Amino acid sequence: NLTDRLQKVFKDLRGHGTLSEENIQDALREVRQALLEADVSFKVVKDFVKTVAERAVGQEVVGSLSPGQQVIRIVHDELVALLGGQTETLKLDGRQPVVIMLAGLQGSGKTTTAAKIAKQLLKKGRRPYLVPADVYRPAAIHQLQVLGERIGVPVHPSQASEDPVAICRAAVLAAAGGRFDTLLVDTAGRLHVDATLMEELRRIKAAVQPAEILFVADAMTGQDAVTVAEKFNADLDLTGVILTKMEGDARGGAALSIKSITNRPIKFVGVGEDLDALEVFHPDRQASRILG
Amino acid sequence: FRGKKQIDQELFDELEEILITADLGVGTTQDLLTHVQQQVKREALQDPAALRQALMDRILYYLRRPELESHMVMPESGPFVIMVVGVNGVGKTTTIGKMAHKFKQAGQSVLLVAADTFRAAAIEQLKIWGERNAVEVVAQKSGADPSSVAYDALDYARAREIDVVIIDTAGRLHTKVNLMEELKKIKRVVAKKLETAPHEILLVLDATTGQNSISQARQFHESVGVTGLALTKLDGTAKGGIVVNICHEFNMPIRFIGIGEKMEDLRDFEPEEFVKALFA
Numbered sequence A: 001n002l003t004d005r006l007q008k009v010f011k012d013l014r015g016h017g018t019l020s021e022e023n024i025q026d027a028l029r030e031v032r033q034a035l036l037e038a039d040v041s042f043k044v045v046k047d048f049v050k051t052v053a054e055r056a057v058g059q060e061v062v063g064s065l066s067p068g069q070q071v072i073r074i075v076h077d078e079l080v081a082l083l084g085g086q087t088e089t090l091k092l093d094g095r096q097p098v099v100i101m102l103a104g105l106q107g108s109g110k111t112t113t114a115a116k117i118a119k120q121l122l123k124k125g126r127r128p129y130l131v132p133a134d135v136y137r138p139a140a141i142h143q144l145q146v147l148g149e150r151i152g153v154p155v156h157p158s159q160a161s162e163d164p165v166a167i168c169r170a171a172v173l174a175a176a177g178g179r180f181d182t183l184l185v186d187t188a189g190r191l192h193v194d195a196t197l198m199e200e201l202r203r204i205k206a207a208v209q210p211a212e213i214l215f216v217a218d219a220m221t222g223q224d225a226v227t228v229a230e231k232f233n234a235d236l237d238l239t240g241v242i243l244t245k246m247e248g249d250a251r252g253g254a255a256l257s258i259k260s261i262t263n264r265p266i267k268f269v270g271v272g273e274d275l276d277a278l279e280v281f282h283p284d285r286q287a288s289r290i291l292g
Numbered sequence B: 001f002r003g004k005k006q007i008d009q010e011l012f013d014e015l016e017e018i019l020i021t022a023d024l025g026v027g028t029t030q031d032l033l034t035h036v037q038q039q040v041k042r043e044a045l046q047d048p049a050a051l052r053q054a055l056m057d058r059i060l061y062y063l064r065r066p067e068l069e070s071h072m073v074m075p076e077s078g079p080f081v082i083m084v085v086g087v088n089g090v091g092k093t094t095t096i097g098k099m100a101h102k103f104k105q106a107g108q109s110v111l112l113v114a115a116d117t118f119r120a121a122a123i124e125q126l127k128i129w130g131e132r133n134a135v136e137v138v139a140q141k142s143g144a145d146p147s148s149v150a151y152d153a154l155d156y157a158r159a160r161e162i163d164v165v166i167i168d169t170a171g172r173l174h175t176k177v178n179l180m181e182e183l184k185k186i187k188r189v190v191a192k193k194l195e196t197a198p199h200e201i202l203l204v205l206d207a208t209t210g211q212n213s214i215s216q217a218r219q220f221h222e223s224v225g226v227t228g229l230a231l232t233k234l235d236g237t238a239k240g241g242i243v244v245n246i247c248h249e250f251n252m253p254i255r256f257i258g259i260g261e262k263m264e265d266l267r268d269f270e271p272e273e274f275v276k277a278l279f280a
């Protein structure tokens, strides 16, 4: 792992001395390799390594830590800082009903995550309403209906023949009079390069003015994470990110890529297929995981 | 390297960035570049275009080793059984809908098997693909034992003399031991029913996934033995370069690529086109 690799790099540098440009080069190469293996995007790695170099060079080799451990500490701290200092929660105190919109690539886990959030809101004493705005995927509306039934959250009646924007507007009307206080809009998976479908997301946003627009991304996403997140953010001005399928063995470097390019908080992580499997994001845990 | 006049470190850096951002992975990229670097010395290459060609040829070599030219061969008698596996959300069910279309167009009769009895509306989703293709779908209730659905489907296929049987399984992370055991059981039950089946165990990989695809390939191969790959969502901006490493390490042929969500959006894998697209 990275610790062992860095120990090797610094095996001749002991006790008193400073981390210099020369002895740091090999260490930085190892850090770069570890981050790329963890799926952090190329450009994000480049900037990150530069920052680490600036912070490491000139540092005294402190007695208690080996130089390798010192570099790891700098890398780890920098990762945690970048991934987001404090835990961020959903903004639920604005004008009611609050609308939470989920968007992302195909298969990232939006529909399942919508139900997970609804279940949590129900537990908190709120009155959630699930809105199936995916009229394209076969049985997508049915999928959300099944999940809604399972957790006892009502699902807005919709048909695949309707227009997603119309569905969302109707759902907001149905929530009127305090019948529901939180709407969870499940949108169809789409490519960031599909102009028509990205425009549809903007129209949904304009129609229902969400308090939260959450980008749902697969934790195992590779180099493409930065391109996709940048486009979704440019088109929608996201308020947060959810990473799914985190209970697998993906290193999850996409977390760093997405956070760096959008500067939006990673609010939750999906850690399983059952509807309780939604946790708060922990930057320090993610940093350790990325470093392997 | 468009407009580059010489082979220098800057060119190698550019090529490294192209390959890494295409998800080839840092290790595979280093192996490839080291190989062409030696080639440059040996052959005293001067032209950047020659270097690029050498690199593309080397990637092609990884992708099409002779064993990889194994095609899916229809058995002498009985249905050709394909079991489709992979982690959650990669496009298994949709790919099955597309394959049904392809086989029907080729004049084959097709039967789909709804052995994802776990995920909400999975059976309904496959049934819609069945309707779109005018092919039958064997299904039981949600929550049924997937092995029993597969077992019944093979009886049905034999009785109706169906040419191709495609089994849809639930998405599952390769790290979940009990779920991988379930997959092994489906395979065993199918083999009990029809000795040579499944004839193809198709692992579906998402082109947007990074290095974790290697772990997926390794684990699924270890558990049930993967005989072919399908790479989906190549209509996005991800290049799917991870398959270069997977083909090289596991000797798995890439059968199909997915380039969209409609039933026609399936192509046979074309290595040269794929390699060109890596550099596009």
Ligand SMILES: Nc1nc2c(ncn2[C@@H]2O[C@H](COP(=O)(O)OP(=O)(O)OP(=O)(O)O)[C@@H](O)[C@H]2O)c(=O)[nH]1
Pocket: A105, A106, A107, A108, A109, A110, A111, A112, A113, A134, A137, A140, A187, A188, A189, A190, A244, A245, A246, A247, A269, A270, A271, A272, A273, A277, B088, B089, B119, B171, B173
């Ligand atoms: N292992 C695991 N699977 C998950 C998680 N979240 C969702 N899934 C699974 O991922 C697959 C896709 O989930 P969906 O909710 O259908 O994804 P989606 O984004 O709505 O898909 P589209 O609507 O087609 O874009 C399903 O098999 C889910 O059960 C998670 O945190 N862990």
Ligand SMILES: Nc1nc2c(ncn2[C@@H]2O[C@H](COP(=O)(O)OP(=O)(O)OP(=O)(O)O)[C@@H](O)[C@H]2O)c(=O)[nH]1
Pocket: A106, A107, A137, A189, A191, B086, B087, B088, B089, B090, B091, B092, B093, B094, B095, B116, B119, B122, B169, B170, B171, B172, B232, B233, B234, B235, B236, B257, B258, B259, B260, B261, B265
């Ligand atoms: N753009 C694009 N989308 C695809 C492609 N293949 C599948 N999809 C979409 O990806 C999403 C997930 O597809 P599914 O077929 O449900 O995936 P799955 O592997 O069966 O999912 P689970 O059964 O939940 O594990 C759907 O929205 C599909 O339309 C492709 O080649 N290109």
Ligand SMILES: [Mg+2]
Pocket: A110, A111, A112, A134, A137, A140, A186, A187, A188, A189
């Ligand atoms: Mg969905």
Ligand SMILES: [Mg+2]
Pocket: B092, B093, B094, B116, B122, B168, B169, B170, B171
């Ligand atoms: Mg499926």
